[in-house]
Amino acid sequence: MTATDTVSPDNSLLASAEAHVPAVEEDLPPPQRFWTKVWRDTFHEARAKVGAVWIAVLIVFAVFGPVIANSHPLAMKSGGHWSSPMLRYLTPVDVILPIFTLAAAIVLFFTRWSGGVKVAALAGILAVVSALAFVLVHPPPAVVYEQWRDLARAGKIESAVHAPVPYSANDRLRDQPEKRLTGPSREHWLGTEANGADVLSRLIHASRIALSIGLISTGIAVVIGVVVGGLMGYFVGKVDMLGMRLIEIFEAIPTLFLMITIVAFFGRNLYLLMAIIGLTTWTGDARFIRAEFLTLRNQDFVQAAKAAGLPLHSILFRHMLPNGIAPVLISASFGVASAILYESTLSFLGLGLVDEPSWGQMLNQALGVGGAFVWWIAVFPGLAIFLTVFAYNLVGEALRDALDPKLGH
Amino acid sequence: MTQPLLEIRGLNVAFNTERGQIRPVRDVSFSVFPGQTVALVGESGCGKSVTALSVLRLIPQPPGQFLGGQILFAGRDLLPLDERDMRSVRGRDIAMIFQEPMTSLNPVFTIGEQIAEAVLLHQKVSPREAYDLAEKSLRDVGIADARRRLSEYPHQMSGGMRQRVMIAMALSCRPKLLIADEPTTALDVTIQAQILELLRKLQNETGMAILLITHDLGVVAENADVVNVMYASRIVESASVEDLFDRPQHPYTEGLFRSVPKLNAPDGRLATIPGQVPNPAKFPTGCKFHPRCPRTRELATRSEPAKTIDVPVGGGDRARVMRVCVEDEPLLRGVLPAHGAACHFAENYDRAPEMLPMLDHRRQVVAGAIEGAAPRGIKLEEAIKTGR
Numbered sequence: 157m158t159a160t161d162t163v164s165p166d167n168s169l170l171a172s173a174e175a176h177v178p179a180v181e182e183d184l185p186p187p188q189r190f191w192t193k194v195w196r197d198t199f200h201e202a203r204a205k206v207g208a209v210w211i212a213v214l215i216v217f218a219v220f221g222p223v224i225a226n227s228h229p230l231a232m233k234s235g236g237h238w239s240s241p242m243l244r245y246l247t248p249v250d251v252i253l254p255i256f257t258l259a260a261a262i263v264l265f266f267t268r269w270s271g272g273v274k275v276a277a278l279a280g281i282l283a284v285v286s287a288l289a290f291v292l293v294h295p296p297p298a299v300v301y302e303q304w305r306d307l308a309r310a311g312k313i314e315s316a317v318h319a320p321v322p323y324s325a326n327d328r329l330r331d332q333p334e335k336r337l338t339g340p341s342r343e344h345w346l347g348t349e350a351n352g353a354d355v356l357s358r359l360i361h362a363s364r365i366a367l368s369i370g371l372i373s374t375g376i377a378v379v380i381g382v383v384v385g386g387l388m389g390y391f392v393g394k395v396d397m398l399g400m401r402l403i404e405i406f407e408a409i410p411t412l413f414l415m416i417t418i419v420a421f422f423g424r425n426l427y428l429l430m431a432i433i434g435l436t437t438w439t440g441d442a443r444f445i446r447a448e449f450l451t452l453r454n455q456d457f458v459q460a461a462k463a464a465g466l467p468l469h470s471i472l473f474r475h476m477l478p479n480g481i482a483p484v485l486i487s488a489s490f491g492v493a494s495a496i497l498y499e500s501t502l503s504f505l506g507l508g509l510v511d512e513p514s515w516g517q518m519l520n521q522a523l524g525v526g527g528a529f530v531w532w533i534a535v536f537p538g539l540a541i542f543l544t545v546f547a548y549n550l551v552g553e554a555l556r557d558a559l560d561p562k563l564g565h
Numbered sequence: 566m567t568q569p570l571l572e573i574r575g576l577n578v579a580f581n582t583e584r585g586q587i588r589p590v591r592d593v594s595f596s597v598f599p600g601q602t603v604a605l606v607g608e609s610g611c612g613k614s615v616t617a618l619s620v621l622r623l624i625p626q627p628p629g630q631f632l633g634g635q636i637l638f639a640g641r642d643l644l645p646l647d648e649r650d651m652r653s654v655r656g657r658d659i660a661m662i663f664q665e666p667m668t669s670l671n672p673v674f675t676i677g678e679q680i681a682e683a684v685l686l687h688q689k690v691s692p693r694e695a696y697d698l699a700e701k702s703l704r705d706v707g708i709a710d711a712r713r714r715l716s717e718y719p720h721q722m723s724g725g726m727r728q729r730v731m732i733a734m735a736l737s738c739r740p741k742l743l744i745a746d747e748p749t750t751a752l753d754v755t756i757q758a759q760i761l762e763l764l765r766k767l768q769n770e771t772g773m774a775i776l777l778i779t780h781d782l783g784v785v786a787e788n789a790d791v792v793n794v795m796y797a798s799r800i801v802e803s804a805s806v807e808d809l810f811d812r813p814q815h816p817y818t819e820g821l822f823r824s825v826p827k828l829n830a831p832d833g834r835l836a837t838i839p840g841q842v843p844n845p846a847k848f849p850t851g852c853k854f855h856p857r858c859p860r861t862r863e864l865a866t867r868s869e870p871a872k873t874i875d876v877p878v879g880g881g882d883r884a885r886v887m888r889v890c891v892e893d894e895p896l897l898r899g900v901l902p903a904h905g906a907a908c909h910f911a912e913n914y915d916r917a918p919e920m921l922p923m924l925d926h927r928r929q930v931v932a933g934a935i936e937g938a939a940p941r942g943i944k945l946e947e948a949i950k951t952g953r
Contacts, residue, residue: 456669459669460663460669460731463660463663464655464682465654465656470682
């Protein structure tokens with residue numbers, strides 16, 4: 157401790173404060189990262205917890221879908237020995253998701269690595285797990301969902317453990333044609349759709365698409381928007397002029413027609429859709445960030461950061477961005493919703509994915525044969541979309557407040 | 566003779582606006598020696614802040630533009646440096662504190678994070694050591710309970726406290742030169758005195774030089790060794806602080822002193838300098854001060870008519886002034902030993918040589934004892950003792 161031998165009142169005050177320091181020094185938190193604190197403050201709020209719970213439910217559905225809703229028994233005893241048809245029919249993606257989620261949870265919450273190391277570790281794990289899964293996992297090419305029910309009826313299964321929802325998303329109940337388009341019942345909690353597939357099972361399996369298309373396409377949009385808008389707002393002049401023209405060009409492209417064209421040329425590919433949605437919806441984010449940076453660049457603390465010799469990326473993304481990101485976070489929470497709706501639109505037009513269920517595609521099916529309205533197919537996917545959009549907005553608002561240190565704590 | 570730490574030679578800065586070019590800094594030269602406090606004094610808009618920002622090359626380019634000149638720091642010209650080299654000068658060799666402590670700190674970071682970031686940038690230390698250094702620099706600026714303050718946010722602090730934090734941050738890397746752009750303008754008077762005393766104390770401890778930008782003559786009287794008075798983007802008078810306060814040569818400087826309230830002055834209205842600071846977009850011809858200058862008007866009443874001219878002086882008024890003031894812009898000349906003024910009618914102006922303000926001078930007088938200093942010269946303790 158630095159000894160001060162002057163006797164000004166300031167220093168004596170200081171000395172008396174120092175006398176008590178050692179006890180305090182113990183529980184002083186280590187230098188805290190800004191985003192760690194924002195994360196903690198965000199989920200300190202009740203509304204964010206509500207939103208996070210629903211998103212967590214979706215994540216559980218997305219990751220453990222095959223265990224929650226599956227026509228294949230999780231385990232069964234046949235001919236005297238146990239087997240697990242569920243495991244045998246897992247696709248590579250079904251395998252990647254739980255392993256990666258587990259690894260991600262460990263890396264994110266149980267390691268003390270810095271942000272960069274964590275991101276690198278996650279990317280590495282994802283790459284390795286994906287490679288292994290695609291090499292090692294080979295489900296049977298043809299899937300016959302009724303086989304287990306046929307076996308059970310023939311009395312060849314001695315005992316079996318079924319999933320809570322014993323129907324796969326694409327199990328059309330070919331053995332029970334009379335079950336097509338029936339309302340909610342004890343067997344099918346949310347009813348069945350026109351082909352006979354279980355609505356609840358399809359809802360659960362569709363959460364995978366809903367989560368990924370919303371997050372990834374919005375993530376792409378936010379990254380592009382922040383970089384372009386940030387550079388425009390900071391440099392103004394020619395950069396701003398060029399950026400603005402770029403934004404106008406992208407805003408002049410009708411997203412839906414572009415997507416229809418892309419689907420027509422390259423086929424139905426979920427990742428392509430994510431990229432297209434992301435590449436065409438960043439303009440709003442760029443405008444928000446530009447407007448924020450235009451006011452921030454003249455703020456004294458930005459001048460002070462420059463005068464301290466900080467490099468450009470630190471001024472832009474460490475000092476200005478947290479002060480200007482709030483509107484983008486709010487717009488991103490709506491962006492997630494609109495991405496889900498874009499996918500629904502494409503599915504409604506019959507250009508969505510064929511094999512995998514999605515909420516939008518289900519909404520489309522609510523318009524039954526001959527124009528009849530099938531309420532259980534409309535309400536439940538609609539509710540799922542609504543809850544998801546709502547949950548993202550709740551988290552987005554809490555995040556906005558956490559980013560503003562003036563709002564209490 | 567020691568080398569100046571900072572030497573500005575013939576600095577010209579222009580801003581290209583839609584309504585033409587304006588010149589906020591014209592032919593400005595001065596120097597700052599190690600351990601010296603040099604004040605740059607003038608009204609708002611006279612170019613003193615632009616000069617200060619130019620030293621760190623913080624003028625936005627475009628619209629800003631350097632039209633020649635040199636800014637030599639420890640003998641190296643800063644103007645041709647690329648951005649990367651310039652960044653290593655900023656914060657490490659030359660630090661700056663700003664006028665508005667309320668907005669000069671980033672609201673989303675704690676005090677500790679902001680100081681530690683600057684330390685980490687310029688010194689090879691671990692984050693842990695950076696926080697320890699940050700804590701030490703907070704103690705140095707007299708913040709009690711420094712360790713707890715490290716984890717506080719700027720909005721949890723008062724203006725004076727924030728200015729101390731700004732100073733702590735600026736000094737955390739031990740700069741050789743501190744540019745203080747109106748460091749006390751936004752603070753109330755007792756805090757002003759504390760901050761200035763703190764700056765003096767830190768200067769004594771570290772031997773850094775201070776370039777003090779201010780419009781407050783009380784601050785100048787208490788702190789500066791050498792004073793450069795700026796008017797309409799030029800230096801119009803340059804002298805040691807004692808010389809300037811004892812024998813102001815330029816009518817503008819005289820006007821500034823008359824407009825300072827004095828405790829022992831007889832009752833009456835406070836003197837002002839008539840007129841407005843000229844807009845840099847339409848400077849008057851000749852001496853930029855002539856429309857407001859009492860000296861030229863007074864001389865014109867006594868001169869032969871051929872040497873005078875009737876000119877508009879703003880606000881629709883006209884006045885008779887000396888012709889030379891309108892036709893010829895005076896340069897800074899050494900009208901007295903080590904005392905420069907840019908006025909045709911300063912004593913000796915016609916015979917005086919042109920002068921570069923390079924005074925390696927340290928103040929002789931105790932703070933607050935200069936004749937004509939603002940009432941701020943009274944120290945806080947004295948005020949308490951005398952019961953005021």
